[in-house]
Amino acid sequence: xxxxxxxxxxxxxxxxxxxxxxxxxxxxxxxxxxxxxxxxxxxxxxxxxxxxxxxxxxxxxxxxxxxxxxxxxxxxxxxxxxxxxxxxxxxxxxxxxxxxxxxxxxxxxxxxxxxxxxxxxxxxxxxxxxxxxxxxxxxxxxxxxxxxxxxxxxxxxxxxxxxxxxxxxxxxxxxxxxxxxxxxxxxxxxxxxxxxxxxxxxxxxxxxxxxxxxxxxxxxxxxxxxxxxxxxxxxxxxxxxxxxxxxxxxxxxxxxxxxxx
Amino acid sequence: xxxxxxxxxxxxxxxxxxxxxxxxxxxxxxxxxxxxxxxxxxxxxxxxxxxxxxxxxxxxxxxxxxxxxxxxxxxxxxxxxxxxxxxxxxxxxxxxxxxxxxxxxxxxxxxxxxxxxxxxxxxxxxxxxxxxxxxxxxxxxxxxxxxxxxxxxxxxxxxxxxxxxxxxxxxxxxxxxxxxxxxxxxxxxxxxxxxxxxxxxxxxxxxxxxxxxxxxxxxxxxxxxxxxxxxxxxxxxxxxxxxxxxxxxxxxxxxxxxxxxxxxxxxxxxxxxxxxxxxxxxxxxxxxxxxxxxxxxxxxxxxxxxxxxxxxxxxxxxxxxxxxxxxxxxxxxxxxxxxx
Numbered sequence: 131x132x133x134x135x136x137x138x139x140x141x142x143x144x145x146x147x148x149x150x151x152x153x154x155x156x157x158x159x160x161x162x163x164x165x166x167x168x169x170x171x172x173x174x175x176x177x178x179x180x181x182x183x184x185x186x187x188x189x190x191x192x193x194x195x196x197x198x199x200x201x202x203x204x205x206x207x208x209x210x211x212x213x214x215x216x217x218x219x220x221x222x223x224x225x226x227x228x229x230x231x232x233x234x235x236x237x238x239x240x241x242x243x244x245x246x247x248x249x250x251x252x253x254x255x256x257x258x259x260x261x262x263x264x265x266x267x268x269x270x271x272x273x274x275x276x277x278x279x280x281x282x283x284x285x286x287x288x289x290x291x292x293x294x295x296x297x298x299x300x301x302x303x304x305x306x307x308x309x310x311x312x313x314x315x316x317x318x319x320x321x322x323x324x325x326x327x328x329x330x331x332x333x334x335x336x337x338x339x340x341x342x343x344x345x346x347x348x349x350x351x352x353x354x355x356x357x358x359x360x361x362x363x364x365x366x367x368x369x370x371x372x373x374x375x376x377x378x379x380x381x382x383x384x385x386x387x388x389x390x391x
Numbered sequence: 392x393x394x395x396x397x398x399x400x401x402x403x404x405x406x407x408x409x410x411x412x413x414x415x416x417x418x419x420x421x422x423x424x425x426x427x428x429x430x431x432x433x434x435x436x437x438x439x440x441x442x443x444x445x446x447x448x449x450x451x452x453x454x455x456x457x458x459x460x461x462x463x464x465x466x467x468x469x470x471x472x473x474x475x476x477x478x479x480x481x482x483x484x485x486x487x488x489x490x491x492x493x494x495x496x497x498x499x500x501x502x503x504x505x506x507x508x509x510x511x512x513x514x515x516x517x518x519x520x521x522x523x524x525x526x527x528x529x530x531x532x533x534x535x536x537x538x539x540x541x542x543x544x545x546x547x548x549x550x551x552x553x554x555x556x557x558x559x560x561x562x563x564x565x566x567x568x569x570x571x572x573x574x575x576x577x578x579x580x581x582x583x584x585x586x587x588x589x590x591x592x593x594x595x596x597x598x599x600x601x602x603x604x605x606x607x608x609x610x611x612x613x614x615x616x617x618x619x620x621x622x623x624x625x626x627x628x629x630x631x632x633x634x635x636x637x638x639x640x641x642x643x644x645x646x647x648x649x650x651x652x653x654x655x656x657x658x659x660x661x662x663x664x665x666x667x668x669x670x671x672x673x674x675x676x677x678x679x680x681x682x683x684x685x686x687x688x689x690x691x692x693x694x695x696x697x698x699x700x701x702x703x704x705x706x707x708x709x710x711x712x713x714x715x716x717x718x719x720x721x722x723x724x725x726x727x728x729x730x731x
Contacts, residue, residue, distance in 0.1 A: 367706075
């Protein structure tokens with residue numbers, strides 16, 4: 131079973147600030163990590179290979195330093211990594227990102243499954259998985275929390291919805307996004323770390339992908355970010371004083387005044 | 392799909408009107424559709440265009456009722472095969488309708504369904520899409536939809552536009568827009584669209600749905616939510632939260648930590664990777680107020696925080712706060728409320 135895992139390198143914190151001068155995010159001094167939601171995708175891919183054989187290919191679009199994330203994926207059990215990197219890819223929205231991944235996947239030999247994390251820590255969109263599926267004309271299942279069965283070109287999974295879960299079946303190949311409930315990612319193994327150090331990560335750019343420059347990066351993006359800002363925190367409310375009884379009485383009286391009781 | 396791409400920037404003046412995808416589940420239109428219609432009506436008026444709802448399902452209740460929420464036209468596709476929201480079918484049907492009728496804006500709730508299939512519609516058309524918006528506005532001069540969405544777990548807000556391609560698409564988080572008053576005297580039109588099943592393929596199949604919310608009150612729709620976090624220490628202590636919730640006539644919520652620990656099931660989780668709620672009253676017990684939780688409840692009308700750490704960030708968003716031991720405060724609160 132050949133599995134492709136799509137991952138993104140993201141800042142290792144959501145506590146980012148805006149530079150008031152340039153109105154851009156201050157990225158200095160922030161360590162980059164594999165998007166945490168993508169680590170479940172890697173782990174699930176590795177588990178499937180352990181059960182069924184085949185290989186796990188990790189693929190990422192990003193700047194040259196995203197190679198680190200792919201090497202980490204190898205240390206976590208992926209067999210190989212491919213970096214999609216080109217100055218022309220910069221500024222991509224989810225459509226242009228999906229399109230770049232789509233062009234890379236066209237180049238890959240047979241795969242049975244593509245797994246993505248449910249969303250990224252930075253952009254929070256969760257759109258690349260479904261958009262990639264659509265471009266590849268493959269079925270898509272979001273929020274998968276368990277792969278129950280894989281057999282005869284079909285798979286059966288559980289996916290989480292607001293009020294419970296659904297058992298879904300799909301033909302293969304298919305595209306899934308996975309949630310953290312699906313597994314507990316392992317730590318890098320010593321053998322994995324050794325492999326990742328010696329692994330060479332091919333870099334595919336516009337030329338290698340034979341990409342239409344109008345469909346990648348900022349020029350391939352339909353959306354524009356016109357402004358970023360920090361949300362205003364609601365002002366501090368009232369903290370009740372006195373002993374527990376006083377505090378509770380005060381609360382009940384306020385809730386009554388406000389019409390909640 | 393890739394083959395049908397027409398390229399962007401084709402005659403935007405041909406596109407007019409705002410569409411809202413009115414999601415149904417088990418034949419009931421979801422609240423988020425009505426919330427969206429309230430705001431979309433204002434946006435449509437700002438642009439001077441029609442507002443339409445699109446509803447796919449089978450024997451959906453009260454489709455006519457959408458008109459009272461501000462809708463001029465309803466595109467209704469009714470078929471037994473659309474009842475369980477097979478995403479392949481929804482995607483293909485919506486793409487076809489959009490290509491046919493060319494709305495300039497298309498909105499949908501950022502529900503599990505909306506966030507899964509709306510991106511596919513945008514990819515197929517193709518056009519731009521922003522996810523999980525918390526505000527929408529109109530730049531009337533440029534006829535642009537201004538889409539505000541949280542990034543970095545809500546730490547940064549970004550305003551997104553889709554300057555050239557049409558329609559401009561956004562999924563919008565439930566509960567960010569309040570329901571508007573309905574107007575029963577409004578006139579509107581229902582356009583029944585034939586579902587041509589033979590034209591579409593569905594490659595995924597729903598085998599079974601298993602409900603996980605045992606209680607009768609759904610947290611997305613509750614007026615009062617009592618939520619517990621790490622401070623509760625163990626599953627048994629959630630009984631206290633349950634009791635307070637039932638005394639208040641509310642539902643029970645939980646932080647990610649509480650769910651990860653197995654104290655409560657995932658459908659109760661509130662926050663970035665759980666649900667966004669906007670009750671009238673939110674009582675946070677033993678919750679420190681990590682941003683990932685706060686983004687899911689900060690728009691509640693009144694927030695009460697009970698926590699023993701006076702520096703806990705939950706107090707920054709609280710309307711009322713009690714700094715104290717929840718194991719003393721909550722039982723006393725329950726006792727006094729029961730006596731009332």
